[in-house]
Amino acid sequence: MEAWTPSSWRHKPVTQQPHYPDPEALEAAERALADLPPLVTSWEVERLKAQLAEAAMRKRFLLQGGACAESFSDCRADVLTNTLKILLQMSLVLTYGLRRRIIRVGRFAGQYAKPRSADSETRDGVTLPSYRGDLVNDIAFTPEGRTPDPQRLLRGYERSALTLNFIRSLVEGGFADLRHPEYWDLDFVNHSSRAGEYQKIVESIGDSLRFMETLAGEDLGEISRVDFFTSHEGLHLAYEQAQTRQVPHRSGWYNLNTHFPWIGMRTADPGGAHVEYFRGIRNPIAIKIGPAMTREWLLDLLDVLDPEREPGRITLIHRMGAGRIAAVLPPLIEAVRSAGRTVVWSCDPMHGNTEKLPNGVKTRRFETILSELEQAFDIHHELDSFLGGVHLELTGENVTECTGGARGLNEADLGRAYKSQVDPRLNYEQALETAMLIARKIQRMNGRSHG
Ligand code: PEP
Numbered sequence: 001m002e003a004w005t006p007s008s009w010r011h012k013p014v015t016q017q018p019h020y021p022d023p024e025a026l027e028a029a030e031r032a033l034a035d036l037p038p039l040v041t042s043w044e045v046e047r048l049k050a051q052l053a054e055a056a057m058r059k060r061f062l063l064q065g066g067a068c069a070e071s072f073s074d075c076r077a078d079v080l081t082n083t084l085k086i087l088l089q090m091s092l093v094l095t096y097g098l099r100r101r102i103i104r105v106g107r108f109a110g111q112y113a114k115p116r117s118a119d120s121e122t123r124d125g126v127t128l129p130s131y132r133g134d135l136v137n138d139i140a141f142t143p144e145g146r147t148p149d150p151q152r153l154l155r156g157y158e159r160s161a162l163t164l165n166f167i168r169s170l171v172e173g174g175f176a177d178l179r180h181p182e183y184w185d186l187d188f189v190n191h192s193s194r195a196g197e198y199q200k201i202v203e204s205i206g207d208s209l210r211f212m213e214t215l216a217g218e219d220l221g222e223i224s225r226v227d228f229f230t231s232h233e234g235l236h237l238a239y240e241q242a243q244t245r246q247v248p249h250r251s252g253w254y255n256l257n258t259h260f261p262w263i264g265m266r267t268a269d270p271g272g273a274h275v276e277y278f279r280g281i282r283n284p285i286a287i288k289i290g291p292a293m294t295r296e297w298l299l300d301l302l303d304v305l306d307p308e309r310e311p312g313r314i315t316l317i318h319r320m321g322a323g324r325i326a327a328v329l330p331p332l333i334e335a336v337r338s339a340g341r342t343v344v345w346s347c348d349p350m351h352g353n354t355e356k357l358p359n360g361v362k363t364r365r366f367e368t369i370l371s372e373l374e375q376a377f378d379i380h381h382e383l384d385s386f387l388g389g390v391h392l393e394l395t396g397e398n399v400t401e402c403t404g405g406a407r408g409l410n411e412a413d414l415g416r417a418y419k420s421q422v423d424p425r426l427n428y429e430q431a432l433e434t435a436m437l438i439a440r441k442i443q444r445m446n447g448r449s450h451g
Pocket residue numbers: 068115263264265266288289319351423
């Protein structure tokens with residue numbers, strides 16, 4: 001294998017990159033980005049890697065969630081606060097159900113680039129480049145909107161910095177109060193046949209919090225601190241390269257755009273540019289694996305990306321679809337085990353379950369999402385493996401993008417508040433209910449009947 005450098009990916013076959021009409025403008029933007037300070041630090045990245053190593057050893061659980069694609073216009077106080085709020089509340093429900101500490105990771109502060117199935121889109125005989133996320137171009141179907149603009153790389157970096165700045169301030173302040181059930185929006189519970197069970201979970205969480213806080217007195221210290229880490233798909237390689245740095249007193253290179261970049265399903269070719277880029281960075285990384293993944297392919301990826309078998313380095317996010325997971329996941333779990341490797345396994349029950357309605361609207365059914373999740377827990381349990389995380393597309397807003405859930409949203413409801421530019425997300429209530437159903441599932445699996 002040839003020597004790795006932050007730019008060695010440029011010698012490999014690359015897919016899913018925009019075609020910029022003005023390469024010099026792109027280079028200027030890359031240079032500008034490379035001069036700006038990092039968004040995250042190597043010690044935060046290493047702290048997350050250590051926590052993921054514990055998740056691989058069954059001691060923690062990873063909750064990763066956020067929008068399919070962040071948009072520049074969603075860089076707002078209310079949207080961000082609501083995202084943190086739902087992730088925080090879900091993490092408490094999961095702590096309660098799983099009896100484990102939760103690692104909270106947002107799909108935010110940089111989730112601005114999207115893979116597309118086609119390079120271009122045609123409407124009424126007009127063909128323009130596909131929308132590839134706000135980091136690249138605009139969703140508006142006009143030649144100006146769709147032409148990739150390198151200045152957007154700087155705008156994306158800035159939006160990420162604004163997002164992180166606000167998140168860090170919230171975490172330092174009184175935000176942890178949102179843990180308390182007084183701040184939960186629980187109206188939906190009354191619409192569910194499981195209302196009693198849900199109420200009990202929330203009451204138990206309230207009791208535990210009050211108990212802990214009484215013990216800790218005024219000095220809440222660790223208890224009041226809520227960490228959030230950032231993640232995004234490491235898709236736009238020139239953008240990722242520009243923030244790939246060496247730091248004093250540590251060896252190797254870090255991607256300091258984000259704590260936890262992942263390789264998307266479409267760019268996981270072991271001989272391709274994305275895998276080349278990822279193999280040289282010291283961050284913990286995730287790989288999305290779909291139903292076409294084979295044992296050989298997966299083991300190849302692990303050999304290239306984690307030759308030293310470093311604890312916490314690899315998270316495998318399977319996204320098979322509720323109808324496929326039972327057939328395709330078990331051989332992959334066996335393959336990883338027989339290679340003597342320890343990874344964090346995480347389930348993305350969203351991307352294998354997207355449907356297009358006759359009117360062209362993309363949706364996902366709550367029951368199907370839940371079915372893939374439940375099967376994932378069962379499959380790992382039966383194989384004496386451990387499902388150490390979930391990866392969800394969600395929002396803290398009351399959107400109507402996925403059907404089902406306690407309120408029984410149906411296809412006709414979707415028009416009411418469908419805001420996603422890309423994939424349909426769980427709304428606040430559906431996301432909280434998902435956490436409750438996971439908690440309930442684990443308790444049943446472990447033979448604990450209460451709650
Ligand atoms: C995504 O996470 O939004 C995505 C595109 O996923 P995948 O690579 O698994 O299809």
